[in-house]
């Protein structure tokens with residue numbers, strides 16, 4: 001394993017030793033500093049570094065942590081690896097490679113543990129633009145996490161403590177004197193490449209570096225100098241002063257995902273991502289990591305540019321339709337929703353978000369800490385949803401006024417979202433209109449209107465945003481709001497029901513097509529939900545006065561039924577989390593679904609009566 005061609009190396013002096021620092025790419029570009037873990041050297045980043053330079057055009061800096069690779073070894077070892085000294089090293093590297101511009105920090109394993117120190121101590125404020133953390137928690141946050149579970153135990157918390165305790169067996173071993181050194185210089189050192197290949201699926205190659213045995217022996221002092229003192233006395237003020245992206249491998253055998261449950265408390269702007277992989281993701285998932293780092297760094301750079309513009313203009317409102325709170329606005333709520341772990345930091349786009357089910361869905365994702373794009377043809381209500389999403393816990397929210405049936409407008413929206421915010425993780429094609437009336441009263445124009453919004457709107461969304469998801473290659477989820485009308489025929493709703501049946505079938509077909517690409521597709525089929533749809537639905541074949549009377553009547557019936565859109569929103573998040581194909585929501589929708597499957601004749605009889613809408 002070697003660094004890519006074109007690497008420039010230099011030595012940086014710090015605290016009586018020299019660090020070996022490598023640079024790639026144009027120094028004028030945003031600088032990404034990659035910090036390696038234990039027992040690695042900077043070469044663990046070789047695959048990620050080359051992608052960050054070649055594909056994404058960054059200036060990339062890597063260094064061997066003291067005692068590792070070709071950096072100097074502090075003497076004596078004991079006390080030579082404290083977090084204070086590691087912070088001195090980081091600042092010396094940053095002074096050398098990017099003296100005038102804050103850097104984007106990325107850490108894996110112990111590289112992440114020490115980077116948490118860098119991003120939470122005062123003396124680095126202004127030097128770090130963002131931090132991407134992988135498989136390495138802050139020791140202070142970890143200390144508080146343990147204390148909370150010891151002082152306020154519940155069966156769940158005790159289970160979490162025991163779970164992480166079992167995963168930390170190697171930390172106890174590394175605290176024993178001499179033994180780890182002997183093991184690494186002897187059998188463990190020899191077997192390590194094979195172990196990584198077998199258990200972690202790290203590709204074969206010239207990994208690890210020839211200095212593995214001494215890196216691992218010296219690096220044991222990272223643990224001995226820091227773990228016990230910090231876990232015993234965690235700092236109370238360990239808040240991050242830069243936005244953080246947390247990448248959690250779901251198959252990490254050394255760290256429990258639960259460790260990060262309370263992270264939003266420490267990080268004002270947190271983006272969470274989960275990856276189905278083991279611990280050594282810099283080696284096993286370089287493509288995905290490089291593009292996530294790119295997405296995050298680019299969005300932070302853009303926000304900072306906006307902030308600078310705002311300051312230049314004298315601190316006015318954010319231009320256009322964007323609603324962004326910067327870091328930690330006073331009225332903001334931290335994401336606490338039930339699904340915060342699953343959706344925190346994800347980019348979610350909801351159409352028809354100005355009212356009813358769409359607005360409730362935007363809020364539910366906001367409560368889970370997702371970044372929300374609220375799309376509606378009504379600009380004002382979309383903006384209101386974005387504004388309220390920020391208050392509900394979304395780290396960022398934007399509004400876009402777009403008619404989903406307008407192909408061109410949707411193409412422009414997809415390009416804009418991609419350029420400004422990246423690829424959408426969850427797409428909710430929800431915009432829809434109601435239309436009631438017999439088949440012969442429904443004109444071709446009525447058909448076009450309802451199909452254009454209810455079906456074509458969904459097709460445009462799936463085609464444009466779904467393609468971006470597929471091309472990114474990191475999975476995602478599409479939710480299409482169909483209806484119980486999709487499987488429940490009715491003499492009163494031929495056009496509406498046809499549009500929804502098409503959405504249901506489209507969802508099923510697309511689900512089959514995208515399954516191999518980790519993109520889930522869900523059709524949500526609500527029954528009667530108390531929203532504005534009844535007041536805005538068209539009733540064809542009657543005069544305007546009768547139409548208004550029917551709108552009022554169905555609004556009354558739906559009001560009496562009183563099923564809240566928030567419950568549908570909850571079903572949406574649950575369906576995405578569990579990757580459900582089709583979800584009937586409301587008891588009547590579930591009953592008619594059962595009838596459609598087992599007693600279709602009964603459903604046909606009901607079709608002759610027709611629903612209230």
Ligand SMILES: NC(=O)c1ccc[n+]([C@@H]2O[C@H](COP(=O)([O-])OP(=O)(O)OC[C@H]3O[C@@H](n4cnc5c(N)ncnc54)[C@H](O)[C@@H]3O)[C@@H](O)[C@H]2O)c1
Nearest residue numbers: 352354355356357377403404431432483528529531532533
């Ligand atoms: N309310 C129900 O009982 C019910 C039942 C089953 C399915 N649905 C479906 O749920 C979805 C949401 O409906 P709701 O009940 O929340 O209705 P709603 O009227 O409260 O909200 C719909 C939103 O979509 C927006 N919209 C309409 N046409 C649009 C377009 N062309 N482009 C962009 N935005 C557009 C509207 O401005 C509105 O803000 C619809 O697809 C509807 O068919 C509703």
